[in-house]
Amino acid sequence: MSGAADGAILITGGSGFLGAITAAKALAATDAAIVLPVRAPHTRDSVLAPIAAELAAEGVVTDLARVVVLPLPSPERIVELAPELQRLGVRDVLHCAGCLSYFNLGKLQEGNLDLTAGLLALSRALEVRRFVFLSTAYSAGFTDQAIPEELHQVHGDDPTDYTRTKRDAEWLVARSGVPWVIVRPSIVIGDSRDGRYGGKPYGIYQLWTAGERYLGAGYPPVLHVVAGDQPVNFIHQDAFANGFWAAYRQLEDGAVMHLVSRDDALPTMRDLWELWLSTHGGPSEVHFFKRLDDVPDEDVAPQVRMWLDFTAINNEIASVRWKFARARLDALRAGELAFTDASLDTVRVAQARFVADSPKLQAFVARYREQGSRTPRFIVHDGPLLAAPEAQP
Ligand SMILES: NC(=O)c1ccc[n+]([C@@H]2O[C@H](COP(=O)([O-])OP(=O)(O)OC[C@H]3O[C@@H](n4cnc5c(N)ncnc54)[C@H](OP(=O)(O)O)[C@@H]3O)[C@@H](O)[C@H]2O)c1
Structure with missing residues (x-):
């Protein structure tokens, strides 16, 4: 056209x-x-x-x-x-x-x-x-x-x-x-170049802001986090703008296009939590679980449980390996489409900008670090901590 x-x-x-x-x-x-x-x-x-x-x-x-x-x-x-x-x-x-x-x-x-x-x-x-x-x-x-x-x-x-x-x-x-x-x-995050974000607290922004909302009541020293090792598909808002526009202008009628980053570039949820926690500190100990069901009920502080429940759907979505076909976007990218894949480095830019733009989050981060640790210890649990009950005959 x-x-x-x-x-x-x-x-x-x-x-x-x-x-x-x-x-x-x-x-x-x-x-x-x-x-x-x-x-x-x-x-x-x-x-x-x-x-x-x-x-x-x-x-x-x-x-x-x-x-x-x-x-x-x-x-x-x-x-x-x-x-x-x-x-x-x-x-x-x-x-x-x-x-x-x-x-x-x-x-x-x-x-x-x-x-x-x-x-x-x-x-x-x-x-x-x-x-x-x-x-x-x-x-x-x-x-x-x-x-x-x-x-x-x-x-x-x-x-x-x-x-x-x-x-x-x-x-x-x-x-x-x-x-x-x-x-x-997929999930749109801030601009790849300067991190600016004009959206509501959806996706990863929900996790970041919900931390302030739920954990700021008690600054728990031990955190239980749902963070698998699957790539989580984010796209930057500049990549969204360019990709959506290219689809409008260049695709044939009746085309469906996935507007997603390449898997090999993407961070996992675990990478994202390590990025946040090693940048900002806070808890002294962080336990990573692949699924919400794997988190042992009895060890979890009440405010951590509320935070986990509030973010459960997005955590569940992030714990699945989504395999999006990408041929149409790849074809547009082989032409003139400017599209930066989301990676740990570009999410770092978005994270830094989001915190810089939010005095509330900065106060939360500073208080958490004062009360806790600059460098939390990470503990990875690859499955449920408790053995599954024996099958009954
Ligand atoms: N953000 C993402 O990461 C993402 C990723 C994939 C797909 N999407 C899709 O992109 C679309 C827009 O997302 P967004 O992030 O721009 O959301 P948003 O910031 O919440 O904006 C939603 C827009 O839709 C309007 N709207 C909602 N319900 C409406 C209704 N009943 N009648 C008229 N207008 C209505 C809103 O109008 P008001 O201002 O009047 O409420 C607002 O302009 C959604 O359909 C979502 O499925 C978003």
Whole structure:
């Protein structure tokens, strides 16, 4: 697709992390009008501020007057936007909005399914040239099989209804009759160059911030951590922006692409915890377990147990070896796509920036080190500590 005939580009999720990153990329890469439908209580100013900050960080100077911010109607009324969007010349839809509330079924249904259905009805009415759906690499559910860049005909158990609703939304898109591309990123972390992160505390940020929230009540000297030796698939937000954009511009209709880092570059959870704990100190002793079920109940301080329970789903996801097919991304990378794989060195940059940007985390780290140790001792447990009970005859 040529950059000359952009028309206007509609991007959903402009008030969120990846929608804003995508809007900034669209502003940097085209002269098109960028249309951002958003819910109340967002305003034009509140939506533009992070986009402008992202453009400034990238050194891009552009006219934000070509951004059109519109109120987003409820899903069943989204189609009513069609006349106005026709007038604005919308030809492509980049659907980056979605709901990550793992345990709120109503919000997942609305944010991942009803919203997508409403946008597909709108896209049919507009006869759009392309609809790009931002899904997730984990829409396959748990599986130890290779995960193809195709719609999931079979799937594993879902960690939560989040992955199920994203998978069902992929099928809504595929059956809509609208020309589509599906992009499935893994876990997005800060920029590979300076670590800046515009997202909510998801993924590894959840573990870091939840530590402050739960462990700051007691600074336990002994920590039990779920940290396996599988690579954990992160991608940096700059790699996301470039990869998502390349998929939109270059893939064929009906393509599914995993937007993931290469396994051989990635750190394991154990590497990540060693990075955090050897940088910041805190506990005097840290026990690593591969799975939450392996952690012995009786030895764990109550606040450590609450922290483990709060982060259980993400730990469970990280303890699985996900085998994502990567042929489409590799083909784009063989061309002009700039994509930095996440590695221990680049995560170090993101970690340092996150702590530097958070006075609360800095205070937590300093207090923990004062009360504990600068250099914790690491103890690795490769399986359950207790012998399994003898099988009964
Ligand atoms: N972040 C990641 O690491 C990651 C990785 C893989 C895939 N993804 C996918 O990327 C998408 C966006 O993630 P994100 O990190 O940008 O999340 P985010 O920062 O929470 O942003 C979510 C966006 O979706 C909008 N939204 C949610 N529910 C909505 C609803 N019912 N109606 C209208 N708008 C709704 C939000 O609007 P409000 O501001 O009004 O709430 C916001 O603009 C999600 O679908 C997620 O599945 C994210």
